[in-house]
Amino acid sequence: MEDIDATIERVKKLIELDAWVEIREYINDLNISDVAELINEMPTHTLAFFQQLDFQRALAVFRILDLSVQEDLLKLLPSNILVQLLNDLPPDDRTALLSDLKSSVVKEIIKHLNPEERKITLSLLGYPEESVGRLMTPDYIDVEPHWTVEQVLTYIRDYGKSSETIDVIYVTDENGKLIDDVRIRDFLLVDPKTTKVEDLIDGRYISLNVNDDQKETMSVFQMNNRVALPVVDDKNVLLGIITIDDVLWVAEEEYAEDIQMIGGMEALDEPYLDVTLIQLYKKRIIWLIILFFGELLTITAMTNFQNEIAKVVILATFIPLIISSGGNSGSQAASLIIQAMALDEINIKDWWRIMRREIFSGLLLGSTLCVISFSVITCWHFVSPAFGDHYLLIALVVGCSLIGVVLWGTLMGSMLPLLLKRLGADPAASSTPFVATLVDVTGLLIYFSFATIFLKGVLL
Amino acid sequence: MEDIDATIERVKKLIELDAWVEIREYINDLNISDVAELINEMPTHTLAFFQQLDFQRALAVFRILDLSVQEDLLKLLPSNILVQLLNDLPPDDRTALLSDLKSSVVKEIIKHLNPEERKITLSLLGYPEESVGRLMTPDYIDVEPHWTVEQVLTYIRDYGKSSETIDVIYVTDENGKLIDDVRIRDFLLVDPKTTKVEDLIDGRYISLNVNDDQKETMSVFQMNNRVALPVVDDKNVLLGIITIDDVLWVAEEEYAEDIQMIGGMEALDEPYLDVTLIQLYKKRIIWLIILFFGELLTITAMTNFQNEIAKVVILATFIPLIISSGGNSGSQAASLIIQAMALDEINIKDWWRIMRREIFSGLLLGSTLCVISFSVITCWHFVSPAFGDHYLLIALVVGCSLIGVVLWGTLMGSMLPLLLKRLGADPAASSTPFVATLVDVTGLLIYFSFATIFLKGVLL
Numbered sequence: 001m002e003d004i005d006a007t008i009e010r011v012k013k014l015i016e017l018d019a020w021v022e023i024r025e026y027i028n029d030l031n032i033s034d035v036a037e038l039i040n041e042m043p044t045h046t047l048a049f050f051q052q053l054d055f056q057r058a059l060a061v062f063r064i065l066d067l068s069v070q071e072d073l074l075k076l077l078p079s080n081i082l083v084q085l086l087n088d089l090p091p092d093d094r095t096a097l098l099s100d101l102k103s104s105v106v107k108e109i110i111k112h113l114n115p116e117e118r119k120i121t122l123s124l125l126g127y128p129e130e131s132v133g134r135l136m137t138p139d140y141i142d143v144e145p146h147w148t149v150e151q152v153l154t155y156i157r158d159y160g161k162s163s164e165t166i167d168v169i170y171v172t173d174e175n176g177k178l179i180d181d182v183r184i185r186d187f188l189l190v191d192p193k194t195t196k197v198e199d200l201i202d203g204r205y206i207s208l209n210v211n212d213d214q215k216e217t218m219s220v221f222q223m224n225n226r227v228a229l230p231v232v233d234d235k236n237v238l239l240g241i242i243t244i245d246d247v248l249w250v251a252e253e254e255y256a257e258d259i260q261m262i263g264g265m266e267a268l269d270e271p272y273l274d275v276t277l278i279q280l281y282k283k284r285i286i287w288l289i290i291l292f293f294g295e296l297l298t299i300t301a302m303t304n305f306q307n308e309i310a311k312v313v314i315l316a317t318f319i320p321l322i323i324s325s326g327g328n329s330g331s332q333a334a335s336l337i338i339q340a341m342a343l344d345e346i347n348i349k350d351w352w353r354i355m356r357r358e359i360f361s362g363l364l365l366g367s368t369l370c371v372i373s374f375s376v377i378t379c380w381h382f383v384s385p386a387f388g389d390h391y392l393l394i395a396l397v398v399g400c401s402l403i404g405v406v407l408w409g410t411l412m413g414s415m416l417p418l419l420l421k422r423l424g425a426d427p428a429a430s431s432t433p434f435v436a437t438l439v440d441v442t443g444l445l446i447y448f449s450f451a452t453i454f455l456k457g458v459l460l
Numbered sequence: 461m462e463d464i465d466a467t468i469e470r471v472k473k474l475i476e477l478d479a480w481v482e483i484r485e486y487i488n489d490l491n492i493s494d495v496a497e498l499i500n501e502m503p504t505h506t507l508a509f510f511q512q513l514d515f516q517r518a519l520a521v522f523r524i525l526d527l528s529v530q531e532d533l534l535k536l537l538p539s540n541i542l543v544q545l546l547n548d549l550p551p552d553d554r555t556a557l558l559s560d561l562k563s564s565v566v567k568e569i570i571k572h573l574n575p576e577e578r579k580i581t582l583s584l585l586g587y588p589e590e591s592v593g594r595l596m597t598p599d600y601i602d603v604e605p606h607w608t609v610e611q612v613l614t615y616i617r618d619y620g621k622s623s624e625t626i627d628v629i630y631v632t633d634e635n636g637k638l639i640d641d642v643r644i645r646d647f648l649l650v651d652p653k654t655t656k657v658e659d660l661i662d663g664r665y666i667s668l669n670v671n672d673d674q675k676e677t678m679s680v681f682q683m684n685n686r687v688a689l690p691v692v693d694d695k696n697v698l699l700g701i702i703t704i705d706d707v708l709w710v711a712e713e714e715y716a717e718d719i720q721m722i723g724g725m726e727a728l729d730e731p732y733l734d735v736t737l738i739q740l741y742k743k744r745i746i747w748l749i750i751l752f753f754g755e756l757l758t759i760t761a762m763t764n765f766q767n768e769i770a771k772v773v774i775l776a777t778f779i780p781l782i783i784s785s786g787g788n789s790g791s792q793a794a795s796l797i798i799q800a801m802a803l804d805e806i807n808i809k810d811w812w813r814i815m816r817r818e819i820f821s822g823l824l825l826g827s828t829l830c831v832i833s834f835s836v837i838t839c840w841h842f843v844s845p846a847f848g849d850h851y852l853l854i855a856l857v858v859g860c861s862l863i864g865v866v867l868w869g870t871l872m873g874s875m876l877p878l879l880l881k882r883l884g885a886d887p888a889a890s891s892t893p894f895v896a897t898l899v900d901v902t903g904l905l906i907y908f909s910f911a912t913i914f915l916k917g918v919l920l
Contacts, residue, residue: 031664033683064683156648166645167627167687184644185626188616204491222708223493223524227627227687244704248682251708255715256799262722263795263892264788272800273810277817281824284792288866291788292829296836298780303846309769309776316769316776320758320900323780327787328724328751328893332744335723339716340732350733357737364741369752376756386763406748432723432892433788440780 004037011038015045024052032060040066047076059085063093067100068274074101092137092246099134100269132217133210135250136231136240139163142170145179145198149187152197165243168228171201178230178238181205207232210239217242218251219344258342261426262335264291264433287431294437301444308448312459314387315451318398319444321373326405326443327436329365333358333413334435338427341417351418355411362410366403374399390459397450404446409439464497471498475505484512492520500526507536519545523553527560528734534561552597552706559594560729592677593670595710596691596700599623602630605639605658609647612657625703628688631661638690638698641665667692670699677702678711679804718802721886722795724751724893747891754897758783761904768908772919774847775911778858779904781833786865786903787896789825793818793873794895798887801877811878815871822870826863834859850919857910864906869899 007030014023027035027049039049039061046069050058062070062085074082086094127133141163143152152169160166169187171179180201190200207230208217220229221244228243257267266283268275275283302309309316337354340346346354377395381387387394413435417427452460467490474483487495487509499509499521506529510518522530522545534542546554587593601623603612612629620626629647631639640661647660667690668677680689681704688703717727726743728735735743762769769776797814800806806814837855841847847854873895877887912920 031666031684033666033680036683060685063685153648156645157650160645160649166648184648185616185620188613188626188644189620190617206491206493218708218712220493222705222712223496224491225520225523225705227704244687244708245682245685248678248704248708248711251711252678252682252803255718256803258715259719259722259795259799259802262719263791263793263799265792265796268796271803271805272796273806273813277820277824280817280821284789284821285825285828287792288785288788288825288829289832292781292785292832295781295784298784299777302777302780306773306777306846310773313766313770313773316779317759317762317766319776319779320762320783320904321752321755323784324755324758324787324893324897324900325748325752327784327896328748329744331723331891331893332725332747333723335719336725336728336732339719339723342719343712343716343731345731346733353733357740360737361740361744364737365745365748368745369748372749372752386766431791433784433791436787436896437784440784444780 004034004041007034007038008041011042020048020052023049027052028054028057032057033064035061036064040069043069043072046073050077055084055088059088063089066274067097067270070097071101090137090139092135092240092242095134096246096249099129127210130214131210132208132212132214132231132242133239135214135217135242135246136210137243138240140168140170140228140230140238140241141166142172142238143197145171145173145196145201147197148193149190149195149197149200150192152187153192165228165241168226168241170230170238170241171197172238176237178205178207178232178236179203181226181230205230207236208242209234214247214250215254217247218254221247255342258338258428261428262338262431264288264431287433291433291437294434295440297441298444301441301448305444305448308451308460312451312455314394315397315448317386318394318401319447322398322401322405322447323440323443324436325369325402326409326439327432328409329362329406330409330413330435330439331432333361333410334417334430334432337414337417338430341421341427348418348422351415354414354418358410358414359407362407363403365410366406369402369406370399373402390455393454393458397447397454400450400454401443401447404450405439405443408442408446409435412438412442464494464501467494467498468501471502480508480512483509487512488514488517492517493524495521496524500529503529503532506533510537515544515548519548523549526734527557527730530557531561550597550599552595552700552702555594556706556709559589587670590674591670592668592672592674592691592702593699595674595677595702595706596670597703598700600628600630600688600690600698600701601626602632602698603657605631605633605656605661607657608653609650609655609657609660610652612647613652625688625701628686628701630690630698630701631657632698636697638665638667638692638696639663641686641690665690667696668702669694674707674710675714677707678714681707715802718798718888721888722798722891724748724891747893751893751897754894755900757901758904761901761908765904765908768911768920772911772915774854775857775908777846778854778861779907782858782861782865782907783900783903784896785829785862786869786899787892788869789822789866790869790873790895790899791892793821793870794877794890794892797874797877798890801881801887808878808882811875814874814878818870818874819867822867823863825870826866829862829866830859833862850915853914853918857907857914860910860914861903861907864910865899865903868902868906869895872898872902 011023039046050073053061141156141160143155156166167184168181169184170181173179180203182200186200206220206224208220210231210233228241230238231240231242232238260267264287266286268283374395377387377391377398381391416430416435420430421427471483499506510533513521537545601616601620603615616626627644628641629644630641633639640663642660666680666684668680670691670693688701690698691700691702692698720727724747726746728743834855837847837851837858841851876890876895880890881887
């Protein structure tokens with residue numbers, strides 16, 4: 001895991017000496033993850049390194065390279081090697097790769113696949129973008145219930161090489177319908193001669209439907225302690241399997257999207273440093289403009305309160321404090337609820353329970369800030385009398401506004417993700433900047449309402 | 461996966477009829493994930509349901525119950541069943557459970573363990589909270605290099621039952637040092653009589669150190685396509701293994717923490733609905749107070765600009781717009797960089813590249829908002845002349861401030877996570893409210909500086 005820098009140093013020295021025989025030897029002794037990192041880090045030598053690898057290792061390395069490096073390689077490789085590489089990639093990895101590549105590159109590549117491989121790839125590609133069908137591989141081992149365990153083991157020995165996993169074996173009937181899945185350990189723990197497959201099945205399998213959402217798969221794996229799950233169609237015919245390592249990537253992408261959306265932008269499709277400045281700009285500016293137009297409402301609010309500000313200039317002083325306290329409590333509540341929904345800890349049905357909790361929390365949090373602000377303004381007054389003679393009234397206005405604004409922010413932050421979910425949108429779209437902007441406008445209204453109530457006849 | 465509601469309905473009806481024989485039958489026919497959900501959803505019948513299950517199924521169900529339900533059950537179960545349950549839990553799950561439970565409950569339970577199990581549990585507990593040692597299980601199969609594959613298969617048949625996984629077999633020397641790991645498929649694909657273990661090993665294994673951080677394990681699993689990884693000490697002695705399903709939970713916790721921190725609060729240790737209101741309050745109020753004191757700086761800034769506001773009241777109108785535009789662009793940048801760091805897409809060494817990108821992005825984003833605000837203010841003037849005769853000058857001040865504030869927000873948002881990482885803190889602590897608060901104060905300074913420059917001698 002460590003010391004990739006040392007590896008790169010070493011290779012750089014060997015390149016200077018033009019000692020490619022040594023490089024070949026050295027590279028073929030490294031772990032594939034180290035080779036991949038080496039290639040990622042030294043893009044100028046991608047092809048040269050890659051051609052030093054034995055074919056099976058090259059395949060393994062290719063699968064874990066960064067997408068941009070994969071694209072580069074596909075363009076650089078001689079077409080006969082390209083075809084061999086693509087044909088030997090497991091179908092699920094190939095599908096993932098093809099759906100990430102630019103479509104012009106894809107078309108070029110698909111042409112090179114042999115007819116059978118092309119059929120598999122295209123059929124996998126027929127399922128919707130985020131569906132389980134896109135992740136599955138048709139390389140699994142299925143056996144029939146009347147076989148003996150010995151037959152199964154022989155079958156595995158003969159046909160297991162091309163299977164993505166032999167940790168789980170699938171039992172199907174003559175129509176290809178799934179009967180059960182059996183872990184390889186169960187075959188190994190019994191006497192192979194006297195035991196039949198049907199003795200080992202209990203019909204308690206978990207399967208995924210080919211149209212299921214990929215996001216759901218992670219929790220199915222977690223809850224059921226499997227390394228692979230079968231994928232069936234609506235008639236329960238076994239189409240392929242999904243292995244747990246593919247799900248790790250899905251989960252990671254999912255969370256990355258959530259975090260970017262919570263930060264108030266559209267999710268990126270590629271790693272930060274691979275995205276062009278223009279793409280980065282596009283993904284960010286859209287939300288910035290939407291938020292900007294939301295903030296324009298504050299101008300409307302403020303122009304309505306111009307007379308109050310003109311009379312009591314000190315009121316303007318507390319505007320940033322008030323509105324950002326609302327925004328902060330809203331951000332907390334929103335991220336809390338988004339996260340809990342992402343982990344299925346809560347759902348829409350719980351809205352009333354959540355609302356009750358958040359009303360209490362908001363009141364508690366707001367009251368705390370109220371007490372603090374009251375103390376701060378009073379102490380401040382004795383140090384420098386910036387707030388005038390009516391500093392206690394001002395403190396009262398600020399304190400009450402803080403309770404109102406924090407309560408309101410907490411409520412908005414917690415209910416908005418639930419509302420979005422109810423409307424079929426992604427809860428993470430209720431980003432912290434979005435909540436903050438919503439609370440800004442209403443925060444001003446709350447603040448100036450309290451100011452009017454408490455200062456009417458005194459300062460206003 | 462679906463239809464848990466139907467299951468609950470059905471069981472409720474059976475309970476009304478007091479038909480426990482049918483309930484027993486029904487429950488034992490469900491998938492364990494459904495039983496767990498049933499128990500989670502009907503806390504009043506936890507013990508009654510649980511006692512209907514065969515022991516092995518009860519164990520499997522227990523492992524995936526919500527933590528709070530697990531705690532309740534441990535308190536309710538008769539002590540002989542409790543001990544049996546704990547003794548039969550795989551050590552890694554037991555350790556995870558014990559480290560989540562309140563320490564008073566733990567002490568009570570540890571007493572019930574038999575001496576050998578207690579020793580394992582305590583030795584596992586000796587490793588730091590977030591270390592790989594806490595996740596590992598010592599239940600694995602290790603073989604010696606001179607054995608034949610047939611010997612290995614017989615050994616698995618005899619001792620495999622108590623192993624957490626037999627998908628990977630470990631090869632150790634006489635001192636317990638790890639030589640290699642071999643996937644079970646490799647044993648099954650060769651002739652068992654003539655092949656020895658040493659023929660199958662290539663010494664290219666990946667191992668984790670017992671003191672490694674749990675966070676790092678996910679990417680090791682991803683990059684190396686394994687379902688289990690060996691854990692060794694500094695002398696390369698094999699201590700245990702980690703299975704991929706445990707890592708799924710670690711990854712999930714990690715991301716939940718990140719999202720909560722980005723939202724500007726301390727991470728919760730338990731699911732949202734299980735946390736008491738007081739705990740929830742504590743986790744949130746700390747950051748709210750810190751941010752509140754940060755915002756007090758805006759009061760200092762504002763009191764310094766009181767004269768300007770008194771002279772040109774219209775200046776106050778744009779304060780919320782200006783500071784929240786800075787906060788929004790800062791939030792975007794911070795979440796972008798935190799997420800990219802969490803996925804290892806960037807690290808501290810890239811700071812200059814990131815800074816360059818973000819300066820460009822900030823200028824582009826700011827300029828866009830500048831153009832929009834200029835147009836909006838000009839149009840607004842022709843609808844209602846709220847901004848006075850010098851609306852063009854005002855538009856100039858607002859536009860230039862937006863460029864400055866957005867650029868500054870983008871820079872702060874992107875550099876702060878890197879700085880925190882450099883200081884050894886969690887980058888996610890640079891929450892979006894934190895960045896927004898930092899930018900609020902400086903945003904005011906930028907705004908009033910431009911106001912002074914452009915309006916001096918005209919309005920000021």
